[in-house]
Amino acid sequence: MDNDNKNMQIIEPLEFGKYYHIYNRGINSENIFKENRNHEYFLTLYTKYIDPIADMLAWCLLKKHFHLLVRIKTFDEITQNQKGGEVNKTVPVHQSFGNLFNAYTKAINKGYNRHGALFERPFKRKLIDNNTYLQSVIKYIHYNPVNHGFCEHPIEYPWSSYLTCLSEKPTKLKREKVISLFKNIEELKTFHTKNENFDSLEEFLNL
Numbered sequence: 001m002d003n004d005n006k007n008m009q010i011i012e013p014l015e016f017g018k019y020y021h022i023y024n025r026g027i028n029s030e031n032i033f034k035e036n037r038n039h040e041y042f043l044t045l046y047t048k049y050i051d052p053i054a055d056m057l058a059w060c061l062l063k064k065h066f067h068l069l070v071r072i073k074t075f076d077e078i079t080q081n082q083k084g085g086e087v088n089k090t091v092p093v094h095q096s097f098g099n100l101f102n103a104y105t106k107a108i109n110k111g112y113n114r115h116g117a118l119f120e121r122p123f124k125r126k127l128i129d130n131n132t133y134l135q136s137v138i139k140y141i142h143y144n145p146v147n148h149g150f151c152e153h154p155i156e157y158p159w160s161s162y163l164t165c166l167s168e169k170p171t172k173l174k175r176e177k178v179i180s181l182f183k184n185i186e187e188l189k190t191f192h193t194k195n196e197n198f199d200s201l202e203e204f205l206n207l
Contacts, residue, residue, distance in 0.1 A: 042104055045103050058173075
């Protein structure tokens with residue numbers, strides 16, 4: 001019980017207008033993405049539940065875990081895009097993420113004849129309060145597939161935002177903001193070709 005209380009004390013609140021690294025993994029190290037259609041469905045649910053309340057800067061979905069880098073919108077930004085009758089329906093930000101994870105869990109349970117929790121609880125989040133930290137987390141998220149042996153460079157992995165950063169196709173990803181953090185697209189590419197040890201960051205994230 002003491003350990004539970006300790007864990008509860010370090011959970012970051014999700015505040016309007018701030019940046020967060022949000023991440024989690026499957027309970028008991030279970031695969032949360034079993035095939036490509038699972039990734040696609042998770043992203044569909046993300047659009048439904050999270051797009052209205054947060055801007056996305058980076059993401060990566062792996063078999064056993066995921067990483068999201070978001071900016072929680074201000075209350076005014078959230079409500080100004082709603083119809084008048086919907087403003088009062090605004091739910092707490094953390095609940096929007098909970099709704100995403102619960103909806104995905106229900107779909108996986110139904111589709112794969114399983115039951116119970118799919119993700120560790122509560123979902124993990126870290127406040128990001130400066131641009132250097134933003135840069136590091138973006139690279140860390142894009143490099144996750146490399147670190148876990150799925151590929152040799154982020155450009156080879158389809159289930160992350162790295163390819164979107166390099167593309168010119170329309171996207172809801174805050175691509176211009178991401179590129180500006182690295183000055184320009186060439187600097188972003190260069191930054192993503194340098195090998196880096198993420199052990200200290202993973203220790204900080206308790207991964």
